[in-house]
Amino acid sequence: MTVAAPNYELVQQDGLETSLLEVSMGPHHPSTHGVFRMDVKLDGETVVDLKPVFGYLHRNHEKLAENMSYLASMPFTDRLDYFNSMTNNWAYALAAEQLVEIEIPERAEYLRVIMSELTRLVNHVSLVGFFVNDLGALGTPLLYAFREREKILDLFEQASGARMMCNYFRFGGLRCDVPDGWLDRTREVVDRFPKFLDEYEKLLCENEIILSRTQGVGNLSKELAISAGITGPMLRASGVNYDIRKVDNYGIYERFKFRVPYSEGDVGDCYDRFMVRMLEMRESIGILRQALDGIENGPIMGNAGKVFKPQKSEAYGRVEAPKGELGFYLVADGTTQPYRYRVRPPSFINLTVLQDMCIGQQVADAVIILGSIDIVLGEVDR
Amino acid sequence: MSVLGSGIFKGMAVTLKNFVGSYFDKERLTTNEYAWQANDKLPERAGDYPKEEAEQLSDTTTVTQYSRNFPMLLHDAGEPMDTVRCVACQICERECPPQCIYIEKSTEKKERSGNKAQFYPATFDIDVSVCMSCQICVEVCPFDAIVMNSQFELSTPSRFGELLLRRDDLLKSNDYYYKIHPEEASARDKRIADEKAAKEAKKKAAEAAKKKAAEAKSKSEAEAKAKEEAEAASKPTEPSDTPPAESTATPSTEPPATPTTEPEKEGSAE
């Protein structure tokens, strides 16, 4: 699907001369989820062209990582998508573990799955909150979401020492074991979560305002989604059944029974993207329950040497992060620093279709469409 | 969806329930009153907070024992600089991802109470405006000398220099460590004791082996002598069954007193 280039010529209307209006939304705009700018061209209320402008938060992440030891980049990966530091850590650890052969202990694998599914809950529940915040439901649903998120962040803090910048994964396992009683506390949180989800769904999923503002808005066709390299819930909302947890079976995901929610139709509107995330949370709870049942005592760190110094090789490690495929590509040159370090950020690549989704929509809907992509600027700009 | 607008009313019922619940729910989140207030104005430097009060604020009653923010240097009971564990090996300085540690090694070794003479950090600065609380320095330190603090009272009126924590601000006793991270501290001390015991046992075993080897050697020498004498007396009786001395003498590998201080040479771009 290609969009015809809009025509900016002056228009004669009822004997009056009018022209298109250019609006610069951002970089400090409450709807842009960070420092991000959209150059929008409007014909009345309708968007005729949109140009995303980003890079305000560029921190030179990749070049920094090429100039420090492999381990020292781990805390920097937390700061890519600061909502999901656990999955970021995992993707990087997966890539580095391919460079050298490390056996990962059973308990560590279970804890990795538990951490990353908890992260998914945190991400989706807050995304939905932010999304309806963009719709105009100011505060209430977002604060309910943050109330639940708080409980999970407390668990992260008890395990890793920090609520958001966890820095918890290591090549070959995890930094430390979880404290006594942590698994019981996690189970409590996980067992209460469905009750909250019921409430949340009751609050949002039948609300006529949400339905009428999201259905048929920001359609993304299957073909465009695939050809643009969209991944994650956004791809599944466009009707493609693709989940890296199923495709790659990284970690120990093949041991768990879970379904991948995806949209049946070929609409891929904001409502689909919203619902896919709501449904995914239920599946994450299922995985968490199975993992909490299956986990046993044992070591949490494989026998990685003290110095991480891989042979000349390259590796690509990817995980199904809550926002999509997060990948790390590493080229090792035999020293203690990577020769090349590249991140494939899901938010950035998912953002590339923003223009296609917004053209022809109302300007107020552009805000919702951006919200439904689920971006974090820390990851877009790196 | 039957009647238009029924979804909205359902949602409103949820908010009403939550509103009422916010007064009566057992799990409701409440606001804690801030426990301490600076009497007049902020101190000039982050390290200048009244020590006792700031330390009292970071114990487990205010901050959860699992949280971390900035590093501190541990010393054992006694005068801080007599018992400081850091030997200024500078591994943490090299490994710190944002490079916010600055260490100057002392020029001469100093006697430590209960320990042999070691270098000590003449300067040890951490710029907490740069530190990202990643705990890498704690992980790489081979001497258990640096651990994470949870003291949060650090705000200052300006950010240049005032946020630099000097060595004397960073020095904290092991007792304080027990106060803020009881579980971690006892696990760490247990590990240190275990390692020490293992080292001692190994040393003892090595010594015992040495002694045994020496004994065996002298014994076999004596036997050989006796044998020689016996042979001289042309009366060979029993063959000696003691193995040759060399095979029992385990190569006495003195365990390195300090772990290697050079984990990676190539990677450290100075």
Ligand code: SF4
């Ligand atoms: S916590 Fe991290 S950033 Fe801070 S001093 Fe230690 S290694 Fe450096």
Ligand code: SF4
């Ligand atoms: S690694 Fe430990 S002993 Fe070495 S300088 Fe740092 S704190 Fe001191």
